[in-house]
Amino acid sequence: MQLQASWSRYTKVTAICLLMIAAMDPGVRLAGAAPAGGGTGKAPAPSAAAAVPDTAFGATASPETGGSTVALTSSPPGTRQRTVTFAQLGQTNGLRLRGTEGAGDVNFGVRLDQTVASALLRLRYTYSPALIPNLSQLKVYLNEELIAALPFSKQDGGKNLVQEIPLDPRLLSGFNRVRLVFIGHYTMECEDPMHSSLWMDVSPQSEIVTSTQPLPLRNDLATLPTPFFDRHDNRDQSVPFVFGAPPSPAVVHAAGVVATWAGAIGDYRRTRFPVSVNTLPSKHAIVFATNDTLPQGLNLAKVDAPTLRMMTNPNDSSLKLLVVQGRDAKDLETAVLALVSGRAALSGETTRIDALEPLPPRPAYDAPRWVRTDRPVTFGELVDNPSDLQANGYMPWPIRIQLNLPADLLTWQNAGVPMDLKYRYTPPVKTDDSSMSVTINDQFVRAYRLRPAGASTDKSHTLVELLADGTTADRREVRIPAFQVAARNALSFQFAMEPHKEGMCSQTITNAAHSAIDADSTIDFSALPHYAEMPNLSFFVGSGFPFTKYADLAQTAIVMSKTPDTAELETAFSALGQFGRSTGTYADRFEVLDTTQTDRFKDRDLLVIGGKDAADLLVKWGKNLPLIIDKTRRVLTTQPQSYRGDGAMGSAFAASRVGPARMDALSQGPLAALVGFESPVSPSRSVVAINASSDDTLLSVVDAIDDSTRREAIHGDLAVVNGERVESYRLGQTYFVGDVSWWTRIRYHLSSHPILVGLVALLAAFAIALKCFGWLQRRASRRLEQ
Known part of the structure; x- marks a missing residue:
């Protein structure tokens, strides 16, 4: 009995000690009886995909159903919590970890x-039920430091x-990387490292939650564009503009230059510019002030x-104000140009600009973010880092290159966009199904087999022998079908290699395969002329064309x-x-x-913004515009048209052409629209209202x-926005912009009228026949006279 009582007291003391240790542990607190590496198996509610704003952080976080939860104690006043999903951080499809050592x-960032x-890291994941628990695990790294190893249970x-893992703030910096390494095994012997049962999927709704406090910065222009824009912050931007009085057009222009720079x-990131007059917002803001305002x-x-x-900011010591000041609006122009073009020379709390000479006008189509269309472009010019063109592993992530093009490229009857592709890879031991496929905008273009070194029998391309680094170099002439090219493109190269092993139990190293696209590979869009049918609102919302x-x-x-x-100003700044x-x-x-300065509209593409004044201008321009909104009045008009819907990139997305010939109505409800049409002031010039x-x-x-999502629904010459719904139409006349040869122009326009082409061909044949008949008659007459 004494032994039993002693044992009972011992177990109670042991239990109390274990509870005390668990309470003192700053790490993970287990929920229920779930194991540390897993959960209860219940799927958590998915979080919203939209960006989550900062929220006041005072109470503890709500625990998830199942899995483990992190006890978050209350934080000091002013602390804010931010939750961001993997999808918002660029992993829109989550992480698909494969093989014995898959990584993602x-x-x-932290501002x-x-x-x-x-x-903390709130991980949502699923793993293969075929894994061996004692040998399989997930390793979690933060900035190359191992912070957790999660075991798997059968x-x-x-x-x-769902698993919540605390992240040590001492390991965090401005730029941070979470690396997930999947270690998977499905058998004790003769294991295939690329077996289909070796998988783990991490949900794109996994989250990183940070609790932050404001950190005052020094007043120094050298820190620009921080704190108004922070490259470590992947969220959409909000840069408030403050004016001392309602701004004049010249002051609006100066602020508009800053808006284009911030964009x-x-x-x-999407950028918005809330406007306030004589009121300081509770954010970092830019102030535009003259001596009179x-x-x-x-x-x-x-x-x-x-x-x-x-x-x-006098109202909040943690906030900064960038004051752009001058004697008048002209001084504001100079100060703004110094800000956007001479930022490298700015420092200190205050800088006075004594002289500034602006750059000369830019030529057409030379936007830094657009691919050059006047010459072949190397891939090295299209990426920020050469490592973006390299991949490791037998089934690596695709190598992606972003191609932004002018929206008015004519792809009609084009043989394709030539690409001189040079690539390197670790050669397979023998001929197999290893391949490299090329896609653009997720549309398949070509696939090429990866051959062992020196084994090519294809005489249509050059194969270089084994290089010093153990890789094989290959070269292909590829043509991307012109109809697959859009204004914004994602060019992808997917390497897929088969591992080889001699015998059942021989080992294969999973990270031994390397592949790369050479930076001196080229792509050439110079054969595509600039010619497009307008209006096309998809051009405007996609790339701002034609402006x-x-x-x-x-x-x-x-x-x-x-x-x-303020609403009109914010709309203008957001467009800029x-x-x-x-x-x-x-x-x-x-x-x-x-709206009254119509004499200065000539030879300009016009962006018209406003309510009543804009409606008055549209009414003045004529009754044939697709839609005019004048407070409670709506005037809808449809014009006869012959819309081609092909040839230029994006024009194939034809909007609805159904509408009344004319409708004049009164309505009290709110309504907004985006309208495109040819300028009544200058032919072949565009107006977007x-x-x-x-x-x-x-x-x-x-x-x-x-x-x-709603942007993709905007096409044609009229997009009506009513709440969350967007509907597009094509109701007005079309026109063409650009410059092509007269012969191409004739062929292009006649190609949409095959009956007319046939009649012209018959008339031409008849005219030629008459000419030949007359010539033969005259020749016969001369022979008879002789």
């Missing part, structure tokens, strides 16, 4: 103006699991030259109301930000005009353009 990376208090194989450096509450002294100043034909917007005018409100995002550079040669029943409704068009 996810990159995320320079924030410090991380705590972080009962959880094939189930959707360019934001790259893939100094914002209240900033205590700014008047200046005698263009000036740039970094200062602390971005000149990257500096030299032939563009922004037309607004005489006194634009989209232009910069497409071209990759700032623009400073556009004009800002009001963002028209709405009210100024606030204008922003719904910007929201639709920013939304990738």
